[in-house]
Amino acid sequence: MSIRTYHNAQVYDVAQAKFIPNSWFSVDLTTGRITATGAGATPTDAQELVDLNNKFITPGMINTHVHIINKVFPYGPKASREPFEIAMQAQANLNEMLASGVTYTRVLATAQSFDIGMQKMTLNGQWRGTGVVASGRAFSTIGGHASKIGEALSGPEEFRAGVRRRIEQGAHAIKYMASGGIAFDQFEQPDMPQMTEAEMAAGVDSVEHAFVIDDEALELFQSTGTYLTPTLVAPYVIIKRGDGLLPQWMVDKAYKWVDSHFAAFGKAAKNGVNLALGTDAGSPLNGYADTALEAELWSIAGATNAQILQALFTNAADLLQISADYGELVPGKMADFVVFDASPLADIKVLQEPKRVAKFGEFVDTTGFQNPYILPLDKGHLAY
Numbered sequence: 001m002s003i004r005t006y007h008n009a010q011v012y013d014v015a016q017a018k019f020i021p022n023s024w025f026s027v028d029l030t031t032g033r034i035t036a037t038g039a040g041a042t043p044t045d046a047q048e049l050v051d052l053n054n055k056f057i058t059p060g061m062i063n064t065h066v067h068i069i070n071k072v073f074p075y076g077p078k079a080s081r082e083p084f085e086i087a088m089q090a091q092a093n094l095n096e097m098l099a100s101g102v103t104y105t106r107v108l109a110t111a112q113s114f115d116i117g118m119q120k121m122t123l124n125g126q127w128r129g130t131g132v133v134a135s136g137r138a139f140s141t142i143g144g145h146a147s148k149i150g151e152a153l154s155g156p157e158e159f160r161a162g163v164r165r166r167i168e169q170g171a172h173a174i175k176y177m178a179s180g181g182i183a184f185d186q187f188e189q190p191d192m193p194q195m196t197e198a199e200m201a202a203g204v205d206s207v208e209h210a211f212v213i214d215d216e217a218l219e220l221f222q223s224t225g226t227y228l229t230p231t232l233v234a235p236y237v238i239i240k241r242g243d244g245l246l247p248q249w250m251v252d253k254a255y256k257w258v259d260s261h262f263a264a265f266g267k268a269a270k271n272g273v274n275l276a277l278g279t280d281a282g283s284p285l286n287g288y289a290d291t292a293l294e295a296e297l298w299s300i301a302g303a304t305n306a307q308i309l310q311a312l313f314t315n316a317a318d319l320l321q322i323s324a325d326y327g328e329l330v331p332g333k334m335a336d337f338v339v340f341d342a343s344p345l346a347d348i349k350v351l352q353e354p355k356r357v358a359k360f361g362e363f364v365d366t367t368g369f370q371n372p373y374i375l376p377l378d379k380g381h382l383a384y
Contacts, residue, residue, distance in 0.1 A: 002029040004361060007042040009052035012059065012345070014314050014328050017306040019056055019343055027335040032360025034335050055355065056343050058309070059329050060103025060336030062316035063291050065208055065229050065278025068093050068107050068132070069114055072287050073373035075245065086114055092371075093288045094118075094130045097281070099369035100289040101354040103336040104131040106278070106320050108175045108208065109138035111149045116170045128359055133320045135173040136166050144194040145177040146184050156198045163202070172321070176200065181209070182235055182257065183284050186249040190257060206276060206319055209234070211257050213264040221273040227319050228273050230265040231280040232297040233290050239380035241285040250284065251380075258382065266302035275303070275311040276319045287374050292351035299348045300384050308348055335361035 007024035025037040026046065042049065068090045071078075081089070097105060107115035113136035121127035139162055140150040153162050163174055178195045180188030188194075190211040206227035213221075221228060238246060238254040269275060279294045280286055295308050303311075317327025325334045337358050344350040357364050 002047065003027070003035065004029055004048040004050060005043060005046035006050045006052050006057075007046075008054055009057045010054060010343070011037070011057045011329055012309065012313075014059070014310065017310070017345070019345060021054075023057070025329055025335070027361030029361050032334050032362075034329060034331050034333055034361075036331055037329065052339065056340040056350075057329070058101075058338050058340065058344065059313045059327055060338055060357070060359070061101045061277075061291055061312045061351070062320065062322075062326065063097065063102045063105045063278050063281070064206070064227075064276040064316050064319055065108050065231055065280050066093075066097070066105050066288070067109055067280070067282030068105075068118065069110055070282035072282060072285060073371055073375060075285065075375065086112070090114065090118060091129075093282070094132070095366070095369040096288040096371050097291070098130045098357060098359070098364060099354075099366035100291055101338040101351065101357055102130055102291050103338075103357065103359055104133070104317075104320065104322060104326055106133040106135070106173055108135050108173065108278075109146065109150060109177075110134070110136065113137050113166075113169060113171070119172060120170060129364075131322075131326075133172050133322065134170070135175045136169055136171040139163075139174070139176040141177075141194045141199075145179065145181045145188060150177065153199075156196075156201065159199050175208075182238065182253045183250055186247075189253070208278070208280075209261075210264055210268070211261045213267055218267065218271055218273070221268065222271065225274055227276045227315065228265070228268050229276045229278040229319075230261065230268075230298075231278055231294070232261060232265060232301060233294040234280040234283050234286055235261060236297060236382070237285045237287075237290070237293075237377070239382055240377040241375040241379060243379040245379070246284055255380075262297075262301040262384075265298070269298070269301065269303040269307060274315060275307060276316045277308065277311040278316075285375060287371065289371065289374065292349070293377075295344075295348050295351050297384075305345050305348045309345060 005026040010019040011023035115134035118132040119134035122131040138150040140147040180192040235254040317323040339356040
């Protein structure tokens, strides 16, 4: 057993929602798990000491909604790709996420169910980058949202059979697209239902996007404990990066819905809805390093910094069903953590500048992981 002890740090205690000064934690480098934690004097029997220089330490961030095979930047026309090109793009995207401080993610909808393979590699230790929980191809209705890249079904029996197929393939999440959206079709809208109640009867663990939340929906969130993953950044970047670049109908729809989207999320945040933070990375001009931008938009919309950090750590781990191993820096869990110069609890924008990222107790060399082609947020005329 090789034990490394990190000390002289301010470690974020998720349960108390505060940073604990003069903290230390020990990691078994063989397993990547935390063996002990504390504050004050460092254990005298530490085999190896690493001074964190009083930096602020959080668990690895968990992004609960991405699409890993898309090429977002540089912007250009889509082209057919060979399997090896898809694999290389997925690796680049996951590496970009890791450099931004995201150490685990949930992939919701991937053509060819490529993400299930990445999940298998995560679980068997072949892939030691940003971990993956996979859904495979999403389910849609015939002619419905994203039906050309998802699996289009009709009626409860087909949906039940489809879910069983996806489970057989190894998916640990199931995604279905219950309504229209912004980016796939000029004529659909997010408030257009595309599935029947019978087709959705199994219920959901999380609702994605939620452009409108009325009082009935709010009560359902509160009574069921269902998570909300709003992905505020998705329509926001269509405007702030794509106005004049993306198809005008797409930009127009983003303008139509962005204020409602922010208001719906603010209502949920202020009324005790369970929140999990995801970005929809891979949607138009929505980058894999935009997790911190999503957090900033949450703050603008009305969430507290403590809510945002809980959504990034324990809530996200619970939603992904990985909370036995991730979401907190406590004994028994994996030593995925991020180092910051300042406290994101005091200023959520700090999340944009991770200084170092560790997986399984070892710092990762992220040199070259960042994407140099990310477009600035300098278009459109939003007030935020």
